[in-house]
Amino acid sequence: MKFLRIGEPGEERPVVLNDSGRAFDLSPLVADIDGDFFATETFLRARQALADGTLPDLGWELTADQLETRTPSGERIGAPIARPGNIICVGMNYAAHARESGAEPPKTPVVFLKPANTIAGPYDNAPIPPGAKKYDWEVELGIVIGKHASYLNSAEEATAVIAGYVAANDLSEREYQLPGEAGQWTKGKSLPYSTPVGPFLVPSSEVDGENLACRSWINGEIRQDSNTADFIFDIPTMVQHLSQYMLLEPGDLILTGTPEGVALSGRFPYITDGDVGEFEIDQLGRQRQSYYQLVTQ
Known part of the structure; x- marks a missing residue:
């Protein structure tokens, strides 16, 4: 499981990849990958949501051994965490x-x-x-x-x-x-x-x-x-x-x-x-x- 954020700067939305690299929209669970995402244990619930098939399928795959500056759907890949406190x-x-x-x-x-x-x-x-x-x-x-x-x-x-x-x-x-x-x-x-x-x-x-x-x-x-x-x-x-x-x-x-x-x-x-x-x-x-x-x- 991997997390990333896609979209133009300031407009990124959260995405999770399953073990094969298939992309799913995390927006039904969380607005962004930030401190609240970790503190509320949404981080942990994402795996169960993947297993349950309740997250929207984005229709593309991305793996760690690829070097892709944009998603297969053409969107910018941003930092995988929102602006941290420190x-x-x-x-x-x-x-x-x-x-x-x-x-x-x-x-x-x-x-x-x-x-x-x-x-x-x-x-x-x-x-x-x-x-x-x-x-x-x-x-x-x-x-x-x-x-x-x-x-x-x-x-x-x-x-x-x-x-x-x-x-x-x-x-x-x-x-x-x-x-x-x-x-x-x-x-x-x-x-x-x-x-x-x-x-x-x-x-x-x-x-x-x-x-x-x-x-x-x-x-x-x-x-x-x-x-x-x-x-x-x-x-x-x-x-x-x-x-x-x-x-x-x-x-x-x-x-x-x-x-x-x-x-x-x-x-x-x-x-x-x-x-x-x-x-x-x-x-x-x-x-x-x-x-x-x-x-x-």
């Missing part, structure tokens, strides 16, 4: 990426926030900010929270609040992020449309988040090729840690860090006008973004 990021969660960034692997999770208004669809064209010199890609596994959580006491409690997983790209302007002694992570991570998400949300019960291949390509050339098995901090550790410092709410999105192979390493050029990026996580689908230089008057 986008919470764990940095440097792969040892090799920490090394290529010039840092020692952290002994405690590095945490920062991205504005929720940075979320974008998986195939939306992505602007390069005016004046940007070092715009970088980061394929990441995203965790979607399904329940309110605070001060969790164990890995088991942390696992129980995870609704599902998504693929994401944490686009980052390194020139803004890393100048000076303190750095300016918020500036480098807050740019419009800098968090493409999707295409699919898959329930946590159907995915082993600790063993997912993560890959990225720029202009067809491989850049990142790793696996979440290389996490420094595993998924329950991240969720439990974050709950000690903030209230996690249904629909919140946690980005879990990126593997080595980004432009910051010095091995690859940064994103420039006309580049095309592709980002894939096993079972969660593949994104594609065309980058264009945004010019302001």
Whole structure:
């Protein structure tokens, strides 16, 4: 079972795919895939509705190994979750990426926030900010929270609040992020449309988040090729840690860090006008973004 949202920006409607990829309209159950969708357990009722045959059949199929920028019926595929309350990021969660960034692997999770208004669809064209010199890609596994959580006491409690997983790209302007002694992570991570998400949300019960291949390509050339098995901090550790410092709410999105192979390493050029990026996580689908230089008057 996979969830997605289709339609033009601001007009998306919820869809669920059965195990063979057949699409069904979720609108009879829920208005959108958002915090209420998880908090009211509509998330769980969708499977029963599929089994009962009570959801309208949309007449097309889509699977995780396809790269389709639109549905077979011609509709845009948006981010699979509506604008979350929070986008919470764990940095440097792969040892090799920490090394290529010039840092020692952290002994405690590095945490920062991205504005929720940075979320974008998986195939939306992505602007390069005016004046940007070092715009970088980061394929990441995203965790979607399904329940309110605070001060969790164990890995088991942390696992129980995870609704599902998504693929994401944490686009980052390194020139803004890393100048000076303190750095300016918020500036480098807050740019419009800098968090493409999707295409699919898959329930946590159907995915082993600790063993997912993560890959990225720029202009067809491989850049990142790793696996979440290389996490420094595993998924329950991240969720439990974050709950000690903030209230996690249904629909919140946690980005879990990126593997080595980004432009910051010095091995690859940064994103420039006309580049095309592709980002894939096993079972969660593949994104594609065309980058264009945004010019302001």
